[in-house]
Amino acid sequence: MNPHNIVVAFNQDLFEKLFPAKYKLIPNLNDLYELELAFYEQQILSDSALVRNGAYFASVGGKFTRHFLICTGKSLKLPEHSSSRLKSFFEKNFFRTGYGTHGLFPYRGKFHPQMIKGLMNIMGLKPGDTVLDPMMGSGTVLVEASLMGIRSIGMDASPFCRFMTQTKLDALTMSLNRARNALNNYEEVFDYFAKRVGKPVVGIKIRGKKTPNGAMSVMEPAAEYVTKADRTQLTKKQKETSDTYNFLLLAYLDSVGYSERSSRKPPIEQFKAILERYLFVAEKIQKVLNGTQLVVSQARAMEADARDIPLESKTVDGIIFSPPYSFAIDYLDNDAFHLNYLGVETESLRNSMIGLRGKKLSEKFELYQEDMERVLSECARVLRPERICTIIVGTNNNQLGKALGVNPEEVKGIHEILIQMGEKHGLKLIKMMSRPITGISNTMRLEYILMLQRN
Numbered sequence: 535m536n537p538h539n540i541v542v543a544f545n546q547d548l549f550e551k552l553f554p555a556k557y558k559l560i561p562n563l564n565d566l567y568e569l570e571l572a573f574y575e576q577q578i579l580s581d582s583a584l585v586r587n588g589a590y591f592a593s594v595g596g597k598f599t600r601h602f603l604i605c606t607g608k609s610l611k612l613p614e615h616s617s618s619r620l621k622s623f624f625e626k627n628f629f630r631t632g633y634g635t636h637g638l639f640p641y642r643g644k645f646h647p648q649m650i651k652g653l654m655n656i657m658g659l660k661p662g663d664t665v666l667d668p669m670m671g672s673g674t675v676l677v678e679a680s681l682m683g684i685r686s687i688g689m690d691a692s693p694f695c696r697f698m699t700q701t702k703l704d705a706l707t708m709s710l711n712r713a714r715n716a717l718n719n720y721e722e723v724f725d726y727f728a729k730r731v732g733k734p735v736v737g738i739k740i741r742g743k744k745t746p747n748g749a750m751s752v753m754e755p756a757a758e759y760v761t762k763a764d765r766t767q768l769t770k771k772q773k774e775t776s777d778t779y780n781f782l783l784l785a786y787l788d789s790v791g792y793s794e795r796s797s798r799k800p801p802i803e804q805f806k807a808i809l810e811r812y813l814f815v816a817e818k819i820q821k822v823l824n825g826t827q828l829v830v831s832q833a834r835a836m837e838a839d840a841r842d843i844p845l846e847s848k849t850v851d852g853i854i855f856s857p858p859y860s861f862a863i864d865y866l867d868n869d870a871f872h873l874n875y876l877g878v879e880t881e882s883l884r885n886s887m888i889g890l891r892g893k894k895l896s897e898k899f900e901l902y903q904e905d906m907e908r909v910l911s912e913c914a915r916v917l918r919p920e921r922i923c924t925i926i927v928g929t930n931n932n933q934l935g936k937a938l939g940v941n942p943e944e945v946k947g948i949h950e951i952l953i954q955m956g957e958k959h960g961l962k963l964i965k966m967m968s969r970p971i972t973g974i975s976n977t978m979r980l981e982y983i984l985m986l987q988r989n
C-alpha cells in the first residue's frame with residue numbers, strides 16, 4: 535500500500551463530489567437514505583427553492599435555509615425527569631422530528647417530518663400544489679405541507695386522528711395567551727378534564743357534562759366543538775376558544791397516555807410538563823413563522839375512509855401515506871382512552887380500520903390486502919396524470935410468515951404486494967429506497983419508500 539495514495543484519497547472530499555461547495559448539509563445527517571434524498575433535492579430544486587423548502591441543507595451560497603431556521607435554537611423542552619435515553623433520542627433527531635408542532639403528540643408509526651419534506655420536494659410538489667395523505671394519523675404531511683406553502687388534504691378513519699391533526703395545525707397560528715394562562719392554573723385545568731370523563735384510566739365512559747367554575751368556565755362552550763368536523767362556521771372568538779380548548783385537551787390526553795406507560799410522575803405533574811412543552815414548541819414555531827414572514831398554507835383534516843376517498847378524480851398533485859401494519863399496531867387499542875374521551879364507540883370503528891378486520895391472522899391478512907387494493911385504486915383515481923404517489927411501508931417477514939404459517943424466507947414482503955397492486959391500477963414504480971427504523975422501540979426493522987407514478 536502506497537501511503538501517498540491514502541493521502542490522495544483523503545484529499546477528495548466525498549461530500550464535495552456529491553455537492554458543490556456552496557451547499558452545506560444540515561448536521562446529524564447520518565443515514566444513507568437521507569444522503570440520497572439530499573442528492574435528489576439538490577438535483578431537482580433550484581437554489582431559491584432549496585432555501586425555501588429544502589429538507590437537508592443548512593445553507594446554500596451562505597444563505598440559511600428555512601428548515602435550518604425552523605430547527606435551530608433550543609431543542610424540544612423535555613421534563614427534567616425524562617430518561618436520558620429519551621433526551622438523547624430528541625437531541626439526535628432534532629432536524630428530523632423535533633420542530634414545528636410535530637412533537638405535540640407521540641403517535642405510533644409517525645413519519646419523520648424532515649423525510650416527508652424531502653419527499654414532497656423530490657415528488658415535484660411546489661407551493662400552491664395540493665398533496666393528499668389518505669391515512670394521515672397525526673397529520674405529519676399536513677403540518678409539513680403547511681410550512682412549505684403546499685396545500686394539503688388529510689383523512690383518517692379515526693376521529694382522534696382528525697382531532698390531533700387539527701390541533702397541531704391550529705397550534706401553528708393560534709393565539710397562545712389563554713393557554714399560557716391555563717398553565718398558571720394547571721391544577722384546575724387538569725381537574726376539569728379529569729372530571730369530564732372520570733379518572734384517567736383506559737375504557738372509561740363519558741359522564742354527563744358538569745359546569746365548571748374558574749379558569750375553565752370560559753372554555754365550556756368550546757367542549758361542544760371538539761368532535762365537530764366543520765369549524766368554518768365558528769366566529770373568530772369561538773374559534774380562538776375552541777383552539778385553546780383543543781390544545782389543552784390534547785395535552786391532557788397526552789399526559790394520560792404517559793401516565794399509562796410510566797409511573798415516574800403523577801398524572802397532574804405530567805400534564806404540567808407536557809403543557810409547558812406544547813407551549814414551548816408552539817411559541818417557537820410561531821416566532822420563526824413571523825420572523826420569516828412565512829404564511830401557513832391551507833390544510834383540510836377530515837374523518838374519512840381511504841377506501842372511498844371523498845374527492846373528485848384527478849384533483850391532487852401528489853399523495854404520500856403510510857398504511858397501517860396490522861400485525862404491529864392495533865391503533866384502536868392504543869387510542870382507546872382518547873377515542874372514548876371524544877365519545878367514540880371503538881368497536882364499530884373496527885370495521886373501517888384497515889388491518890383490524892377479521893379474526894384469525896390469516897383472515898386479517900386477506901382482508902388487509904383487499905382493503906389496500908381499494909385504497910390504491912382510489913389513489914390512482916384522484917391523482918393527476920404523471921404525478922407521484924409515495925407509500926412508506928415497513929415490512930416484517932417474520933411476523934407475516936407466522937400469520938401465514940410459512941417460512942419467513944418464502945414470504946412476499948408487503949412492499950412487493952403493494953407495488954404489484956399499484957401496477958394494476960396504473961401506478962408504476964419509478965423509485966424504491968429503504969431505510970432502517972431507528973425509533974425508540976419498534977418491531978419492524980426496515981422501511982421501504984415506494985414512489986409510484988400515475989400513467
Ligand SMILES: C[S@@+](CC[C@H](N)C(=O)[O-])C[C@H]1O[C@@H](n2cnc3c(N)ncnc32)[C@H](O)[C@@H]1O
Nearest residue numbers: 643644645669671672674690691839840887888
Ligand atoms: C401508519 S399510521 C399513519 C401515521 C402517519 N403517517 C403519521 O405521520 O402520523 C396509519 C393510519 O391509518 C389509519 N387508518 C386505518 N384504516 C383507515 C381507513 N380505512 N381510512 C383512513 N385511515 C385509516 C389509522 O387510523 C392510522 O392512523
